[in-house]
Amino acid sequence: MVKHTFGSRTQLIHSNHRNEERDLNSHAFPIFQTSTFKYGSVEEGEQIFSGTANHDGYSRISNPNHRFLEKRLCVLEEGEAAQVFDSGMSAIRVALSGFVEMGDHIVAHKNLYGGTYQLLKKLKRKSGIETAFVDARYAPTVIRAITPMTKVVFLETPSNPMLDICDFAEITTFVKSFRKNVVIIVDSTFGTPFNQKPIRHGVDVVIHSLTKYLNGSGRYLGGAIITSQELMNKIWENHDGSGMMDAEVAARIADNLVSAEDRMKRHNRNAEKVVHYLSVHKSEILRQVYYPGKNNHPNFEVARRLMTNFGGMVSFELKDADGSKTVSFLNQLSRDERMGAGIISQLVSLGTTDTLICCPARSTHKKIPCKEKLTQGITDNLIRLSVGTEDVKDIIYSLERGFRAIEGSKN
Numbered sequence: 583m584v585k586h587t588f589g590s591r592t593q594l595i596h597s598n599h600r601n602e603e604r605d606l607n608s609h610a611f612p613i614f615q616t617s618t619f620k621y622g623s624v625e626e627g628e629q630i631f632s633g634t635a636n637h638d639g640y641s642r643i644s645n646p647n648h649r650f651l652e653k654r655l656c657v658l659e660e661g662e663a664a665q666v667f668d669s670g671m672s673a674i675r676v677a678l679s680g681f682v683e684m685g686d687h688i689v690a691h692k693n694l695y696g697g698t699y700q701l702l703k704k705l706k707r708k709s710g711i712e713t714a715f716v717d718a719r720y721a722p723t724v725i726r727a728i729t730p731m732t733k734v735v736f737l738e739t740p741s742n743p744m745l746d747i748c749d750f751a752e753i754t755t756f757v758k759s760f761r762k763n764v765v766i767i768v769d770s771t772f773g774t775p776f777n778q779k780p781i782r783h784g785v786d787v788v789i790h791s792l793t794k795y796l797n798g799s800g801r802y803l804g805g806a807i808i809t810s811q812e813l814m815n816k817i818w819e820n821h822d823g824s825g826m827m828d829a830e831v832a833a834r835i836a837d838n839l840v841s842a843e844d845r846m847k848r849h850n851r852n853a854e855k856v857v858h859y860l861s862v863h864k865s866e867i868l869r870q871v872y873y874p875g876k877n878n879h880p881n882f883e884v885a886r887r888l889m890t891n892f893g894g895m896v897s898f899e900l901k902d903a904d905g906s907k908t909v910s911f912l913n914q915l916s917r918d919e920r921m922g923a924g925i926i927s928q929l930v931s932l933g934t935t936d937t938l939i940c941c942p943a944r945s946t947h948k949k950i951p952c953k954e955k956l957t958q959g960i961t962d963n964l965i966r967l968s969v970g971t972e973d974v975k976d977i978i979y980s981l982e983r984g985f986r987a988i989e990g991s992k993n
């Protein structure tokens with residue numbers, strides 16, 4: 583018989599690591615809600631703690647539910663090893679501390695999630711690890727910023743909230759051609775493994791905030807590192823074991839991962855329709871619409887090469903001299919949502935099945951000094967929309983109510 587290869591969707595659904603003796607033949611993978619695990623002898627304990635046993639010893643180090651979720655993430659990202667954490671920020675902190683120490687240097691894209699940007703700045707103050715924030719939309723800018731002390735290139739693409747696209751394939755090829763040991767990290771939270779696969783293009787480490795699309799429910803916080811076994815060993819050498827995910831959360835996110843591809847297809851489709859509505863019908867009131875799938879996006883050609891679809895995140899900027907229209911627009915949406923006249927919630931976070939909206943300058947990026955925010959392109963009039971999976975006509979209807987509230991008003 584010809585050797586049969588299971589498809590990636592099948593592999594995802596069936597990627598369990600089962601131990602029938604321990605999990606009593608339950609159909610669903612059980613939730614191992616235990617802080618620690620028994621071992622049958624001193625020798626077995628030694629095997630567990632030297633990493634040669636195939637089961638777990640203590641849930642802060644690993645738990646079957648972590649491994650269940652990690653296996654699924656490896657299938658999706660085509661990585662050899664994954665580690666899940668209690669948040670995306672923990673995953674980023676642990677990944678960075680695996681590769682940099684006092685005096686080292688990082689090159690990062692200038693537009694990043696506010697928490698990541700602040701973390702990189704704190705590394706300089708607390709550990710003398712300096713980050714050069716550059717415009718990584720252009721690969722030569724990254725190359726020029728590399729110094730003999732550079733250990734990591736950190737990209738977020740598409741980026742939060744500007745939807746910048748960095749060519750991780752070209753950057754990886756260039757950097758590795760003269761500095762093989764520089765680790766390329768891509769935060770692919772906005773991209774998701776359904777729209778882009780950085781490891782396939784040579785990227786060393788992929789990061790996800792599992793709080794977002796891969797989970798989709800908005801109930802849990804989580805983060806993940808996906809990489810090679812060799813680099814994961816290096817990360818563990820420097821990791822203090824903190825920031826690990828709860829076992830039940832791991833089980834819930836692993837379940838939600840199975841529907842993520844279908845959800846993502848709807849996010850992608852709805853976002854494209856919302857972008858069309860904004861670009862065609864709201865051009866009078868909008869200064870700019872940011873979306874990697876828009877043919878006037880500065881890196882549209884790169885996005886087309888690296889991404890199969892362009893995601894559910896859209897940003898747009900109102901023509902609004904003093905920010906007052908932005909506030910009125912967002913507050914109208916919140917009022918509508920509370921009264922059942924609209925469906926868009928004003929809050930931070932993204933990637934859930936319902937549509938979410940925020941003003942990054944006044945929330946996720948609030949703590950960043952104004953001048954630095956402007957360097958990233960974040961103005962007080964910039965609005966970030968996480969397009970949900972609802973009927974798209976209802977998303978557009980809700981946005982329209984917000985626009986009606988401000989159309990015609992003076993700046």
Ligand SMILES: Cc1ncc(COP(=O)(O)O)c(C=O)c1O
Nearest residue numbers: 669670671695742771791793804
């Ligand atoms: C791109 C990106 N990376 C990382 C994070 C941090 O993830 P978490 O909130 O799960 O710590 C966020 C949060 O919004 C994000 O947008």
